Amino acid sequence: xxxxxxxxxxxxxxxxxxxxxxxxxxxxxxxxxxxxxxxxxxxxxxxxxxxxxxxxxxxxxxxxxxxxxxxxxxxxxxxxxxxxxxxxxxxxxxxxxxxxxxxxxxxxxxxxxxxxxxxxxxxxxxxxxxxxxxxxxxxxxxxxxxxxxxxxxxxxxxxxxxxxxxxxxxxxxxxxxxxxxxxxxxxxxxxxxxxxxxxxxxxxxxxxxxxxxxxxxxxxxxxxxxxxxxxxxxxxxxxxxxxxxxxxxxxxxxxxxxxxxxxxxxxxxxxxxxxxxxxx
Amino acid sequence: xxxxxxxxxxxxxxxxxxxxxxxxxxxxxxxxxxxxxxxxxxxxxxxxxxxxxxxxxxxxxxxxxxxxxxxxxxxxxxxxxxxxxxxxxxxxxxxxxxxxxxxxxxxxxxxxxxxxxxxxxxxxxxxxxxxxxxxxxxxxxxxxxxxxxxxxxxxxxxxxxxxxxxxxxxxxxxxxxxxxxxxxxxxxxxxxxxxxxxxxxxxxxxxxxxxxxxxxxxxxxxxxxxxxxxxxxxxxxxxxxxxxxxxxxxxxxxxxxxxxxxxxxxxxxxxx
Numbered sequence: 001x002x003x004x005x006x007x008x009x010x011x012x013x014x015x016x017x018x019x020x021x022x023x024x025x026x027x028x029x030x031x032x033x034x035x036x037x038x039x040x041x042x043x044x045x046x047x048x049x050x051x052x053x054x055x056x057x058x059x060x061x062x063x064x065x066x067x068x069x070x071x072x073x074x075x076x077x078x079x080x081x082x083x084x085x086x087x088x089x090x091x092x093x094x095x096x097x098x099x100x101x102x103x104x105x106x107x108x109x110x111x112x113x114x115x116x117x118x119x120x121x122x123x124x125x126x127x128x129x130x131x132x133x134x135x136x137x138x139x140x141x142x143x144x145x146x147x148x149x150x151x152x153x154x155x156x157x158x159x160x161x162x163x164x165x166x167x168x169x170x171x172x173x174x175x176x177x178x179x180x181x182x183x184x185x186x187x188x189x190x191x192x193x194x195x196x197x198x199x200x201x202x203x204x205x206x207x208x209x210x211x212x213x214x215x216x217x218x219x220x221x222x223x224x225x226x227x228x229x230x231x232x233x234x235x236x237x238x239x240x241x242x243x244x245x246x247x248x249x250x251x252x253x254x255x256x257x258x259x260x261x262x263x264x265x266x267x268x269x270x271x272x273x274x275x276x277x278x279x280x
Numbered sequence: 281x282x283x284x285x286x287x288x289x290x291x292x293x294x295x296x297x298x299x300x301x302x303x304x305x306x307x308x309x310x311x312x313x314x315x316x317x318x319x320x321x322x323x324x325x326x327x328x329x330x331x332x333x334x335x336x337x338x339x340x341x342x343x344x345x346x347x348x349x350x351x352x353x354x355x356x357x358x359x360x361x362x363x364x365x366x367x368x369x370x371x372x373x374x375x376x377x378x379x380x381x382x383x384x385x386x387x388x389x390x391x392x393x394x395x396x397x398x399x400x401x402x403x404x405x406x407x408x409x410x411x412x413x414x415x416x417x418x419x420x421x422x423x424x425x426x427x428x429x430x431x432x433x434x435x436x437x438x439x440x441x442x443x444x445x446x447x448x449x450x451x452x453x454x455x456x457x458x459x460x461x462x463x464x465x466x467x468x469x470x471x472x473x474x475x476x477x478x479x480x481x482x483x484x485x486x487x488x489x490x491x492x493x494x495x496x497x498x499x500x501x502x503x504x505x506x507x508x509x510x511x512x513x514x515x516x517x518x519x520x521x522x523x524x525x526x527x528x529x530x531x532x533x534x535x536x537x538x539x540x541x542x543x544x545x546x547x548x549x550x551x552x
Binding site: 064203230235246256259 | 300301303304305307308309310311312314315317318319321322323325350351352353356357359360387388390391
């Protein structure tokens with residue numbers, strides 16, 4: 001297997017997958033809904049109690065990114081995988097000298113590229129709204145705040161977007177892993193959503209049972225913590241954007257990125273273990 | 281003759297599942313050295329959520345909020361619902377809603393302060409009315425209800441202090457409940473003092489602490505405290521140093537402080 005040829009095949013599959021994905025109505029409508037929601041955050045601000053306007057808009061934007069991003073990551077990856085199966089294009093592709101791992105990696109990268117587009121658009125829209133509101137606030141409050149420089153650290157908005165994108169990578173990879181042994185679209189989506197919920201909330205169980213005496217319940221929770229990745233790790237929105245002192249260290253960001261990359265690769269490889277045996 | 285053992289398909293599937301689970305456990309163990317320090321740093325900056333609160337949130341169908349996105353907006357909408365419940369005087373629901381809102385978004389002190397006010401000031405009134413009104417319910421019973429409700433409010437404020445340990449408003453809230461609802465000057469003085477020691481404390485917290493000491497007959501303590509307060513406070517109108525000096529002079533008369541031991545304020549003119 002020539003490594004250069006292999007990369008070319010992966011690139012071609014990823015490119016086709018990405019193009020197919022951006023043409024999907026589901027992606028476009030979800031993207032529009034997300035943009036509309038982020039843009040309307042100033043409207044929802046009237047229901048806010050106690051938090052500052054900019055903080056509210058940031059929370060709202062981050063919430064939209066997480067929520068719609070997770071939906072898109074699961075459904076788009078599932079659709080992209082099963083479309084190939086249902087249209088029998090996978091069969092044609094794999095009949096040629098294309099390895100199953102290359103096919104899976106290509107699909108993963110295509111879906112991940114799609115999520116990069118989604119994340120970029122949402123973070124750019126959010127930054128734009130934050131900039132607009134910041135300018136309005138600065139104009140209202142005059143020079144009082146100008147001396148302290150910008151109120152928002154825009155780099156942090158993109159950093160949060162990047163970390164969410166890393167998380168979407170794990171989601172896309174585990175969707176492929178579920179799809180590798182699943183026969184239907186629906187089963188993959190439902191199981192993936194359950195996995196997402198477990199990954200997002202496993203830290204609560206871990207924290208609760210960490211103080212327990214040794215017993216089978218503790219072992220079970222420990223096992224749960226080891227089997228499912230901890231998605232709460234990527235949820236650092238509270239520490240970003242406004243407070244320089246609270247911001248996580250660069251090493252922490254690198255560790256989270258490494259964690260995301262490691263799990264993404266591992267799930268694609270696990271998907272390959274199942275997919276290898278699968279008859280198409 | 282070679283005998284070939286063929287495993288049951290179910291056993292094959294089971295062994296595959298177990299091997300995948302073992303691989304995932306191995307993955308978890310391999311990533312632990314990266315995850316553990318990162319999680320420690322991330323967790324320190326996150327509002328905690330315990331299993332109990334999470335169960336409550338699930339009952340309200342708030343899975344999206346709990347999952348991380350839209351926690352703030354969901355808490356805001358739930359606060360509006362809390363106010364509707366408060367208008368209906370449904371105290372059982374009110375308590376659980378206040379706890380749910382503060383669990384979902386513990387960051388704004390607004391929810392903690394207003395929730396504790398509802399529990400400490402409004403609920404006792406409802407309970408006394410339910411039992412026949414102020415004229416029919418004995419003073420002991422009224423006091424017992426006040427104590428019970430205040431304890432619940434203190435519990436809420438104590439939880440809030442875990443999230444906002446330096447927020448003077450929370451210390452003040454506790455002090456106000458002791459003062460206004462429980463008429464407990466000693467404890468109120470203690471909490472006004474704690475409030476005055478916080479960075480964002482309003483200047484009146486220290487003055488009220490001294491007044492409450494005076495009310496309890498602790499004139500010497502009040503005198504010493506006011507002297508220090510006068511020295512520490514900046515010379516700005518909101519600090520009301522003139523009033524503090526007036527009180528110091530009154531206490532010097534009451535305590536019959538000899539002229540040479542009396543307080544000598546700095547010479548710069550007071551801004552009132």
